[in-house]
Amino acid sequence: MSAVLELDRVSRVHGEGDLQVHALRAVSFAAHAGELVAVMGPSGSGKSTLLTLSGGLDTPTDGAVRVEGSDLGAMGAKERARMRRTSIGYVFQDFNLVPALTAVENVALPLELDGVRTRAARAAARTALEEVGIGELADRFPDLMSGGQQQRVAIARAVVGERRLILADEPTGALDTESGEDVLRLLRARCDAGAAGVMVTHEARHAAWADRVVFLRDGVVVDDSGATPVDALLDQGAHR
Numbered sequence: 624m625s626a627v628l629e630l631d632r633v634s635r636v637h638g639e640g641d642l643q644v645h646a647l648r649a650v651s652f653a654a655h656a657g658e659l660v661a662v663m664g665p666s667g668s669g670k671s672t673l674l675t676l677s678g679g680l681d682t683p684t685d686g687a688v689r690v691e692g693s694d695l696g697a698m699g700a701k702e703r704a705r706m707r708r709t710s711i712g713y714v715f716q717d718f719n720l721v722p723a724l725t726a727v728e729n730v731a732l733p734l735e736l737d738g739v740r741t742r743a744a745r746a747a748a749r750t751a752l753e754e755v756g757i758g759e760l761a762d763r764f765p766d767l768m769s770g771g772q773q774q775r776v777a778i779a780r781a782v783v784g785e786r787r788l789i790l791a792d793e794p795t796g797a798l799d800t801e802s803g804e805d806v807l808r809l810l811r812a813r814c815d816a817g818a819a820g821v822m823v824t825h826e827a828r829h830a831a832w833a834d835r836v837v838f839l840r841d842g843v844v845v846d847d848s849g850a851t852p853v854d855a856l857l858d859q860g861a862h863r
């Protein structure tokens with residue numbers, strides 16, 4: 624298995640002097656093609672920081688983040704932005720769709736920003752929307768869709784153009800149980816199709832969709848192997 628995402632002793636310190644916060648301390652872990660990794664931990668443990676660093680939205684104070692073998696820190700801003708558009712899909716808790724654009728326009732946006740011609744970008748976006756089961760809503764604006772439908776649009780946008788790394792920050796947070804399960808099923812399917820996924824979640828039953836769980840506490844990976852199999856997590860729960 625090849626690592627799509629690698630964090631090599633990554634640290635992130637916010638602020639200076641007495642106000643310093645160590646959001647992550649020398650965290651190492653990898654996500655491989657075909658794998659969905661759940662990240663769990665208490666509030667403030669560094670989960671969102673891990674995700675934003677993995678997506679090149681923030682840069683580490685120390686250590687390296689590699690996506691498909693390329694060190695994000697060694698890239699210029701333009702190159703990193705391009706990497707984000709072509710290789711990395713980000714799914715946010717609150718969807719982050721552009722309200723003035725229809726579903727298909729939202730999904731096509733990263734491709735068009737990357738120079739793909741409008742017609743080809745829209746065609747790829749329609750296919751992505753069909754894959755997530757809402758092809759018939761392609762021309763609808765986000766505010767006329769349910770939360771679950773909007774999150775499907777966000778997932779289509781995250782995976783369009785064959786992106787290999789999908790990062791999801793509590794992607795089911797704003798959804799009812801059924802829509803949340805649908806979203807997890809979609810993420811799982813994309814990973815089964817060859818993407819690597821990293822998903823922050825608070826809920827063990829959502830983590831059960833992952834292949835393994837990385838636990839963070841105070842910016843440190845608690846299980847040093849970073850490889851707690853989900854079954855073991857559930858077994859422990861069963862014995863409680």
Ligand SMILES: Nc1ncnc2c1ncn2[C@@H]1O[C@H](COP(=O)(O)OP(=O)(O)OP(=O)(O)O)[C@@H](O)[C@H]1O
Nearest residue numbers: 637638644645646665666667668669670671672673
């Ligand atoms: N821009 C920032 N400036 C200062 N401190 C920050 C900043 N971003 C995060 N932190 C701090 O870094 C630590 C880790 O934050 P992070 O948001 O990664 O945690 P989290 O596990 O995602 O928390 P939650 O579950 O509440 O979202 C926290 O102590 C937080 O207050």
